[in-house]
Amino acid sequence: AKNITGGGRFVPDDIGGLIQKESDLLAFQKLFGSYKNAMNVIANVTTDLAEISARDRFYNIIKTAGKDQIKRGTPPINGMFTTENIAQGLIHGALNNLGSITKNIYYQAGVMVPKGLIQAGKTVGGPFTHGRNFSSGAVTMVALGNVRYALTNPGVFAKALGRSFNTIQPQILYRNKPGVNYIAGSEVSAEELKKGGQALYRFLLDEGMVNSSAIYRDVIGLIQDTQKIGWLQSIWGKLGRRTKSFIKGAQQMYVAEDDIWKVANFFIEDQRIHDAYAAALKKGLITADKIPADLEILKMATKKIREFMPNYAYVSEIVQASRRSPFGNFVSWTAEQIRTNTNIVMAAKADIKNPIFKQIGYERLFGWGFTVAAIPPLAVWGGMKMYGITKDELYAIKEFLPWFSKDSTVIPVYEDGKYKYIDFSRAFFYDVVTNPLQSVITSLESNKDDPVLPAVAKGMMAGFARLVEPFVSESIWLSGWFDVYARGGVTSKGSKIWNEEDAPGDKAWKTMKHLMLLYAPGSAIQMRRLYAATTGKTLKGTEYEVSDELLGLVGLRKAPLDIYRSMQINIDERGLIYAGTLSGDPVTDDNKIIEQFIWANHQRLEAFNEMKRYYDAAKTLKFKEKDIKAIFKARNRMDIYKMIKKNKFKPLEISDNMKQKYKDMSERKGIENPL
Numbered sequence: 001a002k003n004i005t006g007g008g009r010f011v012p013d014d015i016g017g018l019i020q021k022e023s024d025l026l027a028f029q030k031l032f033g034s035y036k037n038a039m040n041v042i043a044n045v046t047t048d049l050a051e052i053s054a055r056d057r058f059y060n061i062i063k064t065a066g067k068d069q070i071k072r073g074t075p076p077i078n079g080m081f082t083t084e085n086i087a088q089g090l091i092h093g094a095l096n097n098l099g100s101i102t103k104n105i106y107y108q109a110g111v112m113v114p115k116g117l118i119q120a121g122k123t124v125g126g127p128f129t130h131g132r133n134f135s136s137g138a139v140t141m142v143a144l145g146n147v148r149y150a151l152t153n154p155g156v157f158a159k160a161l162g163r164s165f166n167t168i169q170p171q172i173l174y175r176n177k178p179g180v181n182y183i184a185g186s187e188v189s190a191e192e193l194k195k196g197g198q199a200l201y202r203f204l205l206d207e208g209m210v211n212s213s214a215i216y217r218d219v220i221g222l223i224q225d226t227q228k229i230g231w232l233q234s235i236w237g238k239l240g241r242r243t244k245s246f247i248k249g250a251q252q253m254y255v256a257e258d259d260i261w262k263v264a265n266f267f268i269e270d271q272r273i274h275d276a277y278a279a280a281l282k283k284g285l286i287t288a289d290k291i292p293a294d295l296e297i298l299k300m301a302t303k304k305i306r307e308f309m310p311n312y313a314y315v316s317e318i319v320q321a322s323r324r325s326p327f328g329n330f331v332s333w334t335a336e337q338i339r340t341n342t343n344i345v346m347a348a349k350a351d352i353k354n355p356i357f358k359q360i361g362y363e364r365l366f367g368w369g370f371t372v373a374a375i376p377p378l379a380v381w382g383g384m385k386m387y388g389i390t391k392d393e394l395y396a397i398k399e400f401l402p403w404f405s406k407d408s409t410v411i412p413v414y415e416d417g418k419y420k421y422i423d424f425s426r427a428f429f430y431d432v433v434t435n436p437l438q439s440v441i442t443s444l445e446s447n448k449d450d451p452v453l454p455a456v457a458k459g460m461m462a463g464f465a466r467l468v469e470p471f472v473s474e475s476i477w478l479s480g481w482f483d484v485y486a487r488g489g490v491t492s493k494g495s496k497i498w499n500e501e502d503a504p505g506d507k508a509w510k511t512m513k514h515l516m517l518l519y520a521p522g523s524a525i526q527m528r529r530l531y532a533a534t535t536g537k538t539l540k541g542t543e544y545e546v547s548d549e550l551l552g553l554v555g556l557r558k559a560p561l562d563i564y565r566s567m568q569i570n571i572d573e574r575g576l577i578y579a580g581t582l583s584g585d586p587v588t589d590d591n592k593i594i595e596q597f598i599w600a601n602h603q604r605l606e607a608f609n610e611m612k613r614y615y616d617a618a619k620t621l622k623f624k625e626k627d628i629k630a631i632f633k634a635r636n637r638m639d640i641y642k643m644i645k646k647n648k649f650k651p652l653e654i655s656d657n658m659k660q661k662y663k664d665m666s667e668r669k670g671i672e673n674p675l
Helices: 022-032 038-072 084-095 105-123 127-143 148-152 154-167 198-206 214-224 231-238 241-283 294-308 317-324 331-353 358-373 375-387 391-399 431-446 452-472 476-486 504-519 524-535 546-554 563-570 592-620 625-634 638-645 656-669
Strands: 410-415 418-423 558-560
Touching: 105 127, 105 214, 105 476, 127 241, 127 358, 127 524, 127 546, 148 154, 154 198, 154 241, 198 241, 214 241, 214 317, 214 331, 241 294, 241 358, 294 331, 317 331, 331 358, 331 431, 331 452, 358 375, 358 431, 375 391, 375 410, 391 410, 391 418, 391 431, 391 592, 431 452, 476 504, 524 546, 546 558, 563 592, 563 625, 592 625, 592 638, 625 638
Parallel strands: none
Antiparallel strands: 410 418, 418 558
C-alpha cells in the first residue's frame, strides 16, 4: 500500500526491498494477489505452480524417453535422435561456423568446387573405384566375426546376403518390395522388417546405419558446401535426362556398394544376439522376461554396425570441416578407420566380460585379429607359393616398386618369365591399421646392415607419415598447380613434367597432358592401360595384359615390374656441397668446408648403399649383367659400376679443378683461401 500514493502514482519502496519499480509491483500482485480478492491470490499461485510443475514434468519425460532411446541404440547425432533430414541440417549447420574464408565465393570457386568435382570424378565417376569399393568391404564379415555363420550356418549367411541385396538402393535389376508400412518410432513387427525391401531400408536409415559412406559423404558434402555460387546447380539443370540419370545412378551405386556389407553384417549381428540370448536362457543365466523384444534387438544390431563400420555421421566436425581446406584427400575414411577399429576391440573386450555375449566377444576379437594380423601375410605367402618365389626374390621385387607402393603389402607374381606384383594394400579394407607395421617390416628388410632400433624408428615414421598423409597432403586439385608453378615442372615425387630445354609450346602441351591425366575422372589412367592392353600397344615401352588390368576392378591388379627403368632412375651420385664458400666473401667458419665434406661423403655412402641394393636385387631377379652395365655406361657412371660390383666405396675428394677455383678466388678478392 505504501507504493501507491493518494493520487494513484507509484513510488519505490523506501527500505530498498523487492518492489523498486511499477513492474515489480505488478509481478508481486500477479503472484500473490491483493487483499481485495483472497480467492484470486490462491488461484493465481496455484495456476503458476501448476504450470511450473507441468513444465518440469514434461522436460523430465523428454529426458527419460531420450535415455531409453539411447539405451536401445545410440542414433547418429552426438547421442541424440532425430530424423535424417534434421540430422543433416544440424550437421551442416554446425559446420557452417567455420572461418569466413570458406564462405567466400571466390575461395569456393577457386578451391572447394574444383577439389570436390575432381574427388567425385575419382570415386563416384570411376568404374574401377566402384569395383574396389564393393569388393573390399567383404572382409568386414571376417573382421566382425560374422563369417563364422558361413561355416556353421550357411543358410543364415546366404539369407543375410540375399536380403541385403533386396534392401539396398538403387533398384537397378528390379524394384524392391515396399514391405510393411514403417514410420519412424512406430511399433512394427520385427519379422516383417527383416524380410527386407523399402521398409527395412527406411528403418535402417532412421537408425543412421545406411546411406552414410564416409568417402561419398565427404565428397558430396564438399560440393554441397558450394551451393552459394549457384552455377553448379545451373549446369546440372542444363544436363540431359540420360546424363542426370547416369550420374545419379553412379552416386546411388557407390552408396549401395558400401551399404550391402553393412546390411549383411546387420542381419548376422541380429542373429548372433538372438542366439546369445537363447543360449543364455538355456543355461539359466537369464529368464525369458529379461530378453529384449525383437525390435529392440534389431536396434542393438544397428548400433553395433554404426560403431564397427565407417559412418560419416560419426566423423568429428573438425575432420569434416577439413574437407574445405586446400589440403587433404578423403580425410573422413582414415578418421573412421581409427574410430571403428578401436570400437571393435573395445566392444569385444566388453562382451567377453558379459556372460551372455562372451562367445560373441571372443569370436569378434579373433576375427579382427586374424583380419589385420594374418590375412596380409597369408596373401603374400600364398603368392610366393603359387609362383615359386623365394624370400630373396620378394625382397628384390620390393626394391623396384614405385613410391606409392613402397610401404604396401605386396604379393609377388612371376608369369611368362616376367616379374609382376599386386599391391594388396589397395584392396585391403583395413590397410590404415596394418600399414604402420608393414612400414616397419619394409624398413628392416631394406636396411639389413643398419642397427635394428634406427630401422624400426624409420619404419614407424614412414607408417605415421602415411597415416596422416590424407590430412596434410596437397589435394589433387592443388597438387597439379604446385607441380606446374611452385615446383617448376616437377611433381612432388621428383618426376619431370618437361625438360628445361623444351620449347615453350612443348612445355605447354606437356603441362596440359599432365593436368588432364591428373584431374581426369572415370578411372582414366586404368582405362588407358586397359585400352593399351586390348589393342596390343605399349605405354612408355611397357606392355600390359587385359586379364591383369581387369583384376584392378577388385584392387588386385598385376602390375609389371620395370627393372630397367627403375635402375635408370635410381643411379645417382651425390657430390660435394660448396654453398657459401665460393661467393667471394671471406669464410669465417674454419669448419665449414670440413662439415660439408663430411656431409657430402655421408650422402655419397647412402647413395652407394642404395645402388648396391638395386644391383643385388637386379641380379637376384635374373637381370643380365650386360644390361646392368649398359645402364651405368649410358649414364657415364662406369667408375661407380666397377666399385659397386666389387662392393667397394670410394670417398669424394676435392678435385684439382676445385682447388684451383678457390686459389683464383682468394687471389682475385684478396681474401684467405678457405682450403
